[in-house]
Amino acid sequence: DQFRDEELTTPQKAFAEAGAEIEIASTRKGEAKGMLGATANVDTLISELNADNLNCVVVVGGMGSPEYLWYDKDLHTLLKKLQAQDKVIGAICLSGAVLANAGVLNGKRATVYAVPDSLKALSDGKAEYIKEDVVQDGRVITADGPDAAPAFAAALVKELSKVKV
Template sequence: MADEKKVLIVIAPRNFRDEELTEPINYLMQAGISYDVISTTCGLAIGMMGGEMPVEHTISDLNEGDIAQYNAILIVGGNGAPEYLWNYRPLLELIQKFDKQNSIVSAICLAPAVLGQAGVLKGKKATVWNDDQAIEEIRKGGGIFTSSPVVVDGKIITANGPTAAAAFGEKVAVSVKNL
């Protein structure tokens, strides 16, 4: 179906934050929005709380045609985000492609730092986990840091951590549904 809504979810292969994945997925499913989960490597990704997510495709596997089928990208945080996702060139390029196609670009917890690194936050308000280095990445990328739990600025949606996961998931699902 041409009008089917779809979200690409990016997680770290280790130590992604479980509820930052599961809560948004719950809202996407309730809204009838499909999703795919990718990472930097294939295999079984393991969350900080022990949750497991099978990953069949990597960020590097995607081509332009693949990207065009998605309405949004959602990047999950957790302790694994700085290690596996920050400064990861294929992810930064992927974020830029989503931004260029005017899709929703969203990230939670420590993951919004990659939005700053990708250069998509210039002049945009964004939030991130209360971590000096993560906040600095937002600012270095031209973003305006705010400490609100969830921030929506145009098609950029950010959230500051696991306690905001449900509200973040709801905002992403509603935004995608309204495209």
């Protein structure tokens, strides 16, 4: 709950237009509510996802991210497996801190919605904070907030177009 609407819907639309299969996962099943009123049906639990079956994971931001995602061990494990398999990983807004807490930003350039807690997470995760809308370092793409959602989605689709399925 409390995801930032356009940080989910903009990449979701871009992926659909590119012909990608989309699965929405969270810490609980049911309907997730966005901060601006959007809803999303959660298809599966994060704990049920298998990195071997995924080409990309995008961690959506919003006020719910620190509460539900920043310290989620299942999500951290999944992200580490994806990184080990050289899969595409994206995070927008406050969720850049999820990647940092998981250890996948160690030595990487990244951006985040810049508040003290998220900046501390990047620093603690040994990431180099870059004050830009979208930052790509290898297969990891981060964005700083809802205004960056279109550019973030475009960067994700471009990187995914390089994946051999």
